[in-house]
Amino acid sequence: MTVDRSVFQALETAAANMAPTDPTGVPLRVHLAGLYLSAGDAALALQHATAALAASPHDTTALSVAAASASAAGNEQLAEGYRAVHAALLSGGTAPAEAKTPGSPEPAAPAPTASPAPAPVLDPVVPPAGWDSSDPNLVTLADVAGMTDVKQRLHRSLLGPMQNPQLREAFGKQLRGGLMLWGPPGTGKTFIARALSGELGAKFFSATPADIYGSYFGQSEQNIARLFIEARQETPGVVFLDELDAIGGRRSRRNTDQARAVVNQLLVELDGMESNDGVYVLAATNAPWDVDEALRRPGRFDRTVLVLPPDAPAREALLRLQFEGRPIAPDVDQAAVDSLVRGTEMFSGADLVRLVEAATERALERSMQVGLVSPVTDADLRAALRDTPPSTRAWLSTAATYLAHAGAGEDFDELRGYLRTHKIG
Ligand SMILES: Nc1ncnc2c1ncn2[C@@H]1O[C@H](COP(=O)(O)OP(=O)(O)O)[C@@H](O)[C@H]1O
Ligand SMILES: [Mg+2]
Structure with missing residues (x-):
């Protein structure tokens, strides 16, 4: 800016x-x-x-x-x-x-009137903000294929109350804090966060760990502060922290001063939020078990939504979405799509995108050989399916280990059900 x-x-x-x-x-x-x-x-x-x-x-x-x-x-x-x-x-x-630092005395409260502005130690030229603050309404939930459960939950926990001023008034305190999307990679968490921002008609302030972690002392927590300052200046806004595990990782695990300062600044920002100040905070992570516990306490990222690999209707919708704008042969009929949907259990949204791209490449290669547009056939899709394994397995096994230590909860029960159905863990 x-x-x-x-x-x-x-x-x-x-x-x-x-x-x-x-x-x-x-x-x-x-x-x-x-x-x-x-x-x-x-x-x-x-x-x-x-x-x-x-x-x-x-x-x-x-x-x-x-x-x-x-x-x-x-x-x-x-x-x-x-x-x-x-x-x-x-x-x-x-x-x-x-x-507080354990063992040390209570930090002395600064007397703001008495402390003169110190001479700047650092070069005050800070590189421009790296995050992407893009236009609202580019994507909405209608662009997210399937995922009926996830959409329902998002309506219940965020969109419904936010779009209803009376509810916002009455439940203001409970609506404070952020919402964290979690699940295997490629299931559309980042995509959904953008869509939520579109639904709220909000400007999207998205930051990845690379945007936050700066190279000199004090820069990273400054970046967090500036992200929130900019969002507050252009409301309604969504602050989206992608890969929250890497931005706000466990302080005990990555015990660097920098990581600790970033988590502390994030806590300051989250605790200072008001339900009506027009800034919503979303986060996404593939590794919720690595997110600092302090960030998960009430009023912070206490609302979570699990995003699992798409179910059969979602896979069909996703595949059809990918077919749009590509030349598709008539033999890719309902029966062919049904069979493809059955063969892609546990495929993430991203895996399905890759699958259709791989099939398209085969058709393109053939087209170049014959010098004519040769559309994507059922055989192309099947060949691509053989070459494209689902990427979510490793994550699901890790999650099974994590669940052994996790308590009860809507998300955990859903994940347990999914793992049981797919005989994982
Ligand atoms: N339900 C979905 N509807 C439409 N596209 C999806 C969906 N899930 C995943 N995708 C596609 O897969 C890509 C990867 O999703 P992404 O949001 O980056 O996953 P994650 O953040 O969970 O790792 C997206 O760019 C999008 O094109
Ligand atoms: Mg992502």
Whole structure:
């Protein structure tokens, strides 16, 4: 996101014209801090966040921006302090366990008025945000083939309530937090997240681990903060964290400072969400067992939806979707499709896409040989099926091991049923 210099100037002038203690200037200063942070000017971002806190020391958004700005400016100690205050405010007075270092004294709450903006240690030029914030409505759930169960569950847990203002009002607190899609690779989790964003008419802010993990100190948690700042500036928005296990992996497992800081910043953002602020948080993972437990607590990613390999109707719909726009021979009739559907148990959506592509390549090769369009035949599809094994088996075996330790739950029961039906584990 690039912001015109004149916007900064206009906002600077407006901020300068307000009395420093005037609390009505807080949203303006927070907004300005966010813009500076996005533009890579950590020192100015911190200066405005600090000014906002001077007028309103308990403003959680200001604290969140102050933490990210301090971190960006290289003052990790100050950032930690802001995060601790933020966490303490949200938990009603006592800082949660993750804000404290075991054995060390309670982190000293910074006195925002007393701490002057530190000199930036880092080069304040931050590379532009790498995430993809694409147009809404490009894909919707109608583009997702089959998956009736998943769609129903998504309607129940997210879309229905979100699209109904009365329900949102009444269940606001329960709707806080994010929704995590999980399941084997290639089953359409990323695709569904994009479709959900389309359903909500929201701008899609998608980040992969590569977008988040930066190469210098403090950059990764800054990236998280900026992702949320940008989404809040253009609501409604969906923040989508793809491969959450790699973004917010268990702090115990990947015990690096960087991974810990990223999870902490993510907790700050999730805990600071309001049900009505127009930002929805979605995540997807193939490895839910590697996601940090703190991220799974109530109010965070506590709603989960399992995305399994497509069932028979979904496979048929997916195959037909793939046939569209390709020359298909008349011998690919209903009976041929039925037989293909039966032969592709446990194929993921991505496997089916690969299968039809492989069949098309055979037809294309033949077409080039004869110099005429030779459509995709039943024989092409069968040959491709022989060469394309389903990719989900390894995942399902791992999941069976995980289930041995997992408790009860809608998703787990569904997975248990699936494994039993397919005699896995
Ligand atoms: N139910 C589905 N409907 C339509 N396309 C699908 C479906 N499931 C998977 N796909 C296709 O498979 C590809 C891989 O899906 P993806 O969303 O990347 O899987 P995941 O994120 O679960 O690994 C998508 O780009 C999409 O083309
Ligand atoms: Mg994916």
